[in-house]
Amino acid sequence: MRPKFAQYLPILDWGRRYDRGALTNDLIAAVIVTIMLIPQSLAYALLAGLPPEAGIYASIVPILLYAVFGTSRALAVGPVAVVSLLTASAVGQVAEQGTAGYAVAALTLAGLSGAFLVLLGVFRLGFLANFLSHPVIAGFITASGILIATSQLKHILGIDAGGHTLVEMAGALLAHLGEINPITLVLGVATTAFLFWVRRGLKPLLRRLGAGPLLADVVTKAGPVVAVVATTLVVWALGLAERGVAIVGAVPQALPPFTLPGLSPELVRQLALPAILISVIGFVESISVAQTLAAKKRQRIDPDQELIGLGAANLGAAFTGGYPVTGGFARSVVNFDAGAETPAAGAFTALGLALAAVALTPLVHYLPNATLAATIVVAVLSLVDLSILRRTWAYSRADFAAVAATILLTLTLGVEIGVASGVVLSIVLHLVKTSKPHVAEVGLVPGTHHFRNIDRHDVRTDPTVLSLRIDESLYFVNARFLEDLIQDRVTDGCRVRHVVLMCSAVNEIDFSALESLEAVNERLRDMGIGLHLSEVKGPVMDRLKTTHLLDHMNGRVFLSHYDAWCALARAGADTKAAE
Structure with a gap:
């Protein structure tokens, strides 16, 4: 019999079937992802306002913990651009960048995020993330990509410019244009151009030259490493650091240290809401990637266990010098394409990064910040999808309004307000859509037992029977809407003697809706009209x-709407043509 605690340790499941073939595939994937992660980790730490080693630290123990508790075979956990930006925004409000307090606040943020995610997982509350609609998430990520790319221009230009919103950053850049460092500019622009070419043109070129798909993929993913090595050598050989080129500087040559997040009530209070927002955004991004990749191999992802896996990863980051992490889209796709079979690929990646932290960190002393900034710019511009505005405008004006508002608020007021507004807009959008549910008057399709909308089909109707199909669950938001709609349809002078509510699409009736139905029943009783229900689902009937209601209802409950029609409709019912 499987121990009860085993459900929280997916490693016990896939670990039993681990073989030499999986080991080989996982090792190959780990090498490719490690090559990709080294410059990315350094760059995202820079984006978060932390020392570069924090990015490496956040990519070691968190990956190991996710390998134990996570359910995705391909998800690669670590620092990502959007979470790094959210970290900088949240921590920057409670401590000054470069201070010990800033690092402690980042650890606290990771700890709070981890604890929140674990709690959601233990109590199986992963469904709460569904309140963030996809259009709103797409709008927030697009706006974040623009903000991130803009925030890195100061490193490419070699100037000192701050700001948290697009307007602030643009103003600061314009104000300091006269301070541009020409050497830094050349390095930054050249590196950016090279990385764009690597991303788009190197792999096809290698394939045309006869390279195999695996070799071409590894070399392409190593492009950022080539940029790092080349620019570091140039800065070191030409002594460019003495000529104003900002460099990474000394990076501790050590494994992740044991650290403690701050536990002061004031710090926790200040970071609690940002931690929740980071957790929700990180989980939504992570679970969408994990489920997409799992579907390609017909594997199963447990969202609630994913919450525990990501929570454990963030707790690990909090105690090992990191900052909030989540599953990254780009590196997870690389991990999947490279042939990762199990989460052990992530564990091997962590070991590779640990080796880099011990042996390679002195080599990045002369790495220019402009190179890391170029790495970030090239990575995040793939997140920008302004076509979401056109697509939502064509499909749904409400979704367009939500996307446009999220993008605008994120760009003008900052990422925290942007993501908070996205959550609120998602909930409001849902409430608005369900506050006026689609209710169709239906009639019998001749020669069948089926009922369809009278405005769309040629159907048989009876002026004494009003058949309404309710296409939404009934709850407090829309209860009064149905009450008013029925009242409007049975005005004085109409010939209706029976109102039948077709409940095939009603999954729930809450207490407010129940009271509305009772009020409708009483009102119709006084008018001499019967209220009937048809096709009520079992749980709703229970x-x-x-x-x-059923005892006092001035009518009957029918198993099918056709039964109601046969019992209530007059012989020779009228036919209404579709408009």
Whole structure:
């Protein structure tokens, strides 16, 4: 019998079937992802306002913990651009960048995020992330990509310019244009151009030259490493650091240290809301990537266990000198394409990064910040998808309004307000859509037992029977809407003698909706009209049987709407043509 605790340790499942073939594939994937992660980790730490080694530290123990608790075979956990930006925004409000307090606040943020995610997972509350609609998430990520790319221009230009919003950053850049360092500019622009070419043109070129797909992929993913090595050598050989080129400087040559997040009530209070927002955004991004990749191999992802896996990873970051992490899209796709079979590929990646932290960190002393900034710019511009505005405008004006508002608020007021507004807009959008549910008057399709909308089909109707199909669950937001709609349809002078509510699409009736149905029943009774229900689902009927509605209802409950039609409609019912 499987121990109960085993459900929280997916490693016990895939670990039993681990073989030499999986080991080989995982090792190959780990090499490719490690090559990709080294410059990315350094760059994202820079984006978060932390020392470069924090990016490496955040990519070691968190990956190991996710390998134990996570359910995705391909998800690569670590620092990502959007979470790094959110970290900088949140921590920057409670401590000054470069101070010990800033690093402690980042650790605290990771700890709070981890604890929140674990709690959600233990209590199986992963569904809460569904309140963030995809259009709103797409709008936030697009705006974040623009902000991130803009924030890195100061490193490429070699100037000192701050700001948290697009307007602030643009103003600061314009104000300091006269301070541009020409050497830094050349390095930054050349590196950016090279990385764009590597991303788009190197792999096809290698394939045309006869390289195999695996070799071409490894060399392409190593492009940022080539840029790092080349620019570091140039800065070192030409002594460019003495000529104003900002460099990474000394990086500790050590494994991740044991650290403690700050536990002061004031710090926790200040970071609690940002931690929740980071957790939700990180989980949504991570689970979408994990499920997409799992579907390609017909594997299963457990969202609640993913919460625990990501929570454990963030707790690990909090105690090993890191900052909040999540599953990254780009590196997860690389991990998947490279043939990763199990989460052990992530564990091998962590070991590779640990080796880099011990042996390679002195080699990045002369690495220019402009190179890291170029790495970030090239990575995040792939997140920018302004076509979401055109697509939502064509499909749904409400979704367009939500996307446009999220993008605008994120760019003008900052990422925290942007993501908070995205959450609120997602909930409001849902409430607005369900506050006026689609209710269709239906009639019988001749020669069948099916009922369809009278405005779309040629159907048989009866002026004494009003058949309404409710295409939404009934709850407090829309209860009054149905009440008013029925009242408007049975005005004085109409010939209706029976109102039948077709409930095939109603999954729930809450107490507010129940009271509305009771009010409708009383009102129709006074008018001499019967209220009937048809095709009520079992769970809904079970709830209704515990109330007085069925006992007092001025009508009947029918198993099918056709039964209601046969019992209530007049012989020779009218036919209404579709408009």
